[in-house]
Amino acid sequence: MQNQAIHVKGLQKSYKKLHVLKGVDFEVEKGSIFALLGSNGAGKTTIVKILTTLLKQDGGTAIVNGFDITSKPDDVRQSISLTGQFAAVDEILTGRENLVMIARLRHLKDPRQVADDLLNRFGLTDAADRRVSTYSGGMCRRLDIAMSLIGKPQIIFLDEPTTGLDPEARIEVWKTVKELANNGTTVFLTTQNLEEAEQLADQIAILHEGRIIANGTLADLKKLFPPAKVEYVEKQPSLEEIFLAIVGKKEEE
Amino acid sequence: MEATRQYFFSDMSVMLGRSMRHIFRSMDTIITVTIMPIAMMLLFVYVFGGAIQTGTANYVNYLLPGILLIAIISGISYTAYHLFMDMQSGIFDRFHSMPIAHSAALWGHVLTSLVSNAISVVVVILVELIMGFRSSAGVLSWIAVAGILALFTLALTWVAAIAGLSAKSVDGAGAFSYPIIFLPFVSSAFVPTESMPSGVRAFAENQPVTSIVDAIRALLSRKPVGNDIWIALAWCLGIMIVAYIFAMRVYKKRA
Numbered sequence: 001m002q003n004q005a006i007h008v009k010g011l012q013k014s015y016k017k018l019h020v021l022k023g024v025d026f027e028v029e030k031g032s033i034f035a036l037l038g039s040n041g042a043g044k045t046t047i048v049k050i051l052t053t054l055l056k057q058d059g060g061t062a063i064v065n066g067f068d069i070t071s072k073p074d075d076v077r078q079s080i081s082l083t084g085q086f087a088a089v090d091e092i093l094t095g096r097e098n099l100v101m102i103a104r105l106r107h108l109k110d111p112r113q114v115a116d117d118l119l120n121r122f123g124l125t126d127a128a129d130r131r132v133s134t135y136s137g138g139m140c141r142r143l144d145i146a147m148s149l150i151g152k153p154q155i156i157f158l159d160e161p162t163t164g165l166d167p168e169a170r171i172e173v174w175k176t177v178k179e180l181a182n183n184g185t186t187v188f189l190t191t192q193n194l195e196e197a198e199q200l201a202d203q204i205a206i207l208h209e210g211r212i213i214a215n216g217t218l219a220d221l222k223k224l225f226p227p228a229k230v231e232y233v234e235k236q237p238s239l240e241e242i243f244l245a246i247v248g249k250k251e252e253e
Numbered sequence: 254m255e256a257t258r259q260y261f262f263s264d265m266s267v268m269l270g271r272s273m274r275h276i277f278r279s280m281d282t283i284i285t286v287t288i289m290p291i292a293m294m295l296l297f298v299y300v301f302g303g304a305i306q307t308g309t310a311n312y313v314n315y316l317l318p319g320i321l322l323i324a325i326i327s328g329i330s331y332t333a334y335h336l337f338m339d340m341q342s343g344i345f346d347r348f349h350s351m352p353i354a355h356s357a358a359l360w361g362h363v364l365t366s367l368v369s370n371a372i373s374v375v376v377v378i379l380v381e382l383i384m385g386f387r388s389s390a391g392v393l394s395w396i397a398v399a400g401i402l403a404l405f406t407l408a409l410t411w412v413a414a415i416a417g418l419s420a421k422s423v424d425g426a427g428a429f430s431y432p433i434i435f436l437p438f439v440s441s442a443f444v445p446t447e448s449m450p451s452g453v454r455a456f457a458e459n460q461p462v463t464s465i466v467d468a469i470r471a472l473l474s475r476k477p478v479g480n481d482i483w484i485a486l487a488w489c490l491g492i493m494i495v496a497y498i499f500a501m502r503v504y505k506k507r508a
């Protein structure tokens with residue numbers, strides 16, 4: 001239990017007649033990146049909402065950072081932060097004002113300093129005093145994640161953090177997530193993007209029809225399938241590789 | 254629990270600061286809540302006013318309470334709108350997953366409504382002073398007027414909160430205020446109710462706006478207030494309590 005950031009057992013949730021979660025079990029190790037994979041409507045967001053105390057489960061238990069989500073929701077909220085599916089930023093405020101606002105709500109000593117540091121770290125200093133409504137999708141997401149880091153929560157929930165981002169912005173987010181985990185933060189991430197899970201996650205769980213049907217490291221999951229056959233296929237660059245190569249060249253020029 | 258309670262007021266003031274910025278950065282809001290009532294005032298005083306017989310010498314004085322209520326009614330529809338936008342954007346999810354009081358975000362909107370409506374009421378009164386509004390009312394009467402207006406704002410804000418929290422679309426969030434904005438027209442706000450046909454008159458004399466308008470008018474012209482003020486306060490408090498209970502119920506369910 002000491003090394004577990006999240007411990008979920010028998011989690012159940014229904015919306016009216018729709019039985020979304022039918023007994024979900026998994027554990028997340030401290031300081032690791034955990035990816036929850038599943039198709040649209042599989043219940044990934046439902047799990048995130050339950051673990052972040054936004055939604056009550058119908059059955060089962062969940063312990064987050066050692067605190068039961070039902071009996072100690074305030075302690076859970078102290079330990080976590082959530083970056084939801086839709087960027088939870090205030091578009092009418094500037095980037096700096098957004099960060100200062102969250103720092104105030106976390107009751108930190110020097111909100112302005114906290115904001116300056118994060119703006120710097122996320123490359124938003126130049127845009128700091130512009131309204132967020134003028135930001136690009138990638139900048140919005142960066143600000144969103146920066147807001148989630150305020151107060152140094154031990155566990156960060158990212159619900160489909162790269163949905164709707166262009167490849168460059170996506171790679172930027174991946175870099176940020178890796179840095180977080182290197183600094184000891186536990187990252188809980190949901191995604192439909194298999195490559196994302198492959199790139200980032202220490203542990204991958206697949207949610208299907210209300211249950212976790214596979215759970216383990218990438219190597220573990222690969223073992224579930226027949227051994228790799230050796231085939232000789234000409235390696236064609238993917239469109240993404242082409243795109244990034246061209247765009248990269250442009251920037252060098 | 255202790256920590257969230259201890260910080261409730263500081264959290265709420267952060268929320269207040271946030272949504273006040275929303276108001277000041279939206280020209281649309283400022284125009285609707287101040288220019289619209291003033292335009293209506295001009296229209297009634299300088300266009301219709303000559304034909305309206307109120308039995309008072311100064312029609313601006315007669316009109317003032319009703320115009321203030323119209324300013325507030327158009328102001329509170331923004332509470333519904335902003336609440337709805339917050340529910341949509343996911344920022345409420347962020348607030349609610351933070352260690353702050355659950356209702357701080359909602360109270361922030363309610364306080365903002367109170368402050369921004371107070372500002373628009375003051376602006377409207379200043380313009381009316383220029384147009385010839387005069388009152389010999391003392392400080393106590395003005396405090397009473399401010400109190401009634403604040404209660405009226407709070408009552409309607411909680412109604413707006415229900416609309417904003419339960420709406421399925423932006424249009425829906427704003428639609429609730431249309432019927433409310435007609436209430437002052439079918440009241441003693443613009444013309445004396447004696448001039449209306451009996452059915453309309455019965456409605457006008459027994460709906461909240463008339464008693465509120467009459468109470469404010471009496472306070473400002475130093476006439477005896479009578480029962481109007483108690484009926485006005487009862488309406489405001491009653492609406493506020495019922496709307497608050499429903500709004501909180503919707504809030505707990507949806508957010």
